[in-house]
Amino acid sequence: MSTDSPLIIALDYPSLDAALCMADRLDPARCRLKVGKELFTRSGPDVLEALHGRGFEVFLDLKFHDIPNTVAGAVHAAAEQGVWMVNVHAGGGRRMMEAARERLERHGLGTRLIAVTVLTSMTADDLAEVGVGVSPAAQVERLATLARDSGMHGVVCSAQESARLRELCGDDFLKVTPGIRPAFAQVGDQQRIMTPGDAMAAGSTHLVVGRPITQAEEPMEALAAIEAELN
Numbered sequence: 001m002s003t004d005s006p007l008i009i010a011l012d013y014p015s016l017d018a019a020l021c022m023a024d025r026l027d028p029a030r031c032r033l034k035v036g037k038e039l040f041t042r043s044g045p046d047v048l049e050a051l052h053g054r055g056f057e058v059f060l061d062l063k064f065h066d067i068p069n070t071v072a073g074a075v076h077a078a079a080e081q082g083v084w085m086v087n088v089h090a091g092g093g094r095r096m097m098e099a100a101r102e103r104l105e106r107h108g109l110g111t112r113l114i115a116v117t118v119l120t121s122m123t124a125d126d127l128a129e130v131g132v133g134v135s136p137a138a139q140v141e142r143l144a145t146l147a148r149d150s151g152m153h154g155v156v157c158s159a160q161e162s163a164r165l166r167e168l169c170g171d172d173f174l175k176v177t178p179g180i181r182p183a184f185a186q187v188g189d190q191q192r193i194m195t196p197g198d199a200m201a202a203g204s205t206h207l208v209v210g211r212p213i214t215q216a217e218e219p220m221e222a223l224a225a226i227e228a229e230l231n
C-alpha cells in the first residue's frame, strides 16, 4: 500500500516478534515504517517480507558507509527486496554515492536513495572531536550539497536544517528528519530536535518518529495527535 503520509515510524526493537506486535497496532495507510540496524541484524530480511505482507512501505535504515563497490552492492540488495527507501552516509563521499545511484539506475530499481548528513545526536563538540571544526549546520549544508550533486534523492538531517536545505536544494529534494519531539514526548538522547508541526513548516518532507509513538500506551493515539498538529 502506498501512503502520502510524511510519517515514518522507527521500529527500533530487538526481535521480529516485538516489531510485528507494534506494526500490527499501526495503519499502513497512515505511516511508513523504518527498520534499523538492531532489528535487521537480529531478524534479517524476514522482517521486510513480514512488513511488506502487512501492506507497509519500508525505509531500510542501515546507513551504509564503505568503499563504493561494497555500498553499491548493499544498496542493490536492499532495493531488490522491495524497500521503499534506503540510506548511506554522505561522509562516504561522492564516488560512493554515485556508485550506489548508478547501480540502482542500471537495474531499473525505483528505491529512494538518501544520504545521512550529520546525525541528530551530534553537537558541535562531538564534531570537533572527530576533526570537523565547523558547526553542525555548516557541515549539513556541505554534505547535503555533495549528496545532491552525487545524485541522491535527498538527505537525512535534523529539522533545524530543513529550511536552509530547502533554499539550497529545493522542495523536491527529500529532507527526512529524525529528532522529532511532540510536546508530549521526552527528548532522550536526541540533541537537534523539533516538533512535528514546526518540522513540516520548515520544509521537512518526511518525519522519522520512534519512541514518542512506539513507547506510547496507545501508539495510534500518539500518531493521531501528531497528525492533528500537521493539519
Ligand SMILES: O=C(O)c1cc(=O)[nH]c(=O)n1[C@@H]1O[C@H](COP(=O)(O)O)[C@@H](O)[C@H]1O
Pocket (backbone or CB within 6 Å): 010, 012, 036, 061, 063, 087, 116, 118, 119, 120, 121, 156, 157, 178, 179, 180, 188, 190, 208, 209, 210, 211, 212
Ligand atoms: O537515519 C536515521 O533514521 C537517523 C538519523 C539521525 O541523524 N538520527 C536519528 O535519530 N535517526 C534514527 O531515527 C530514529 C529516531 O528515533 P526516536 O529518537 O525514538 O524518535 C532512530 O531509529 C534513529 O536511528
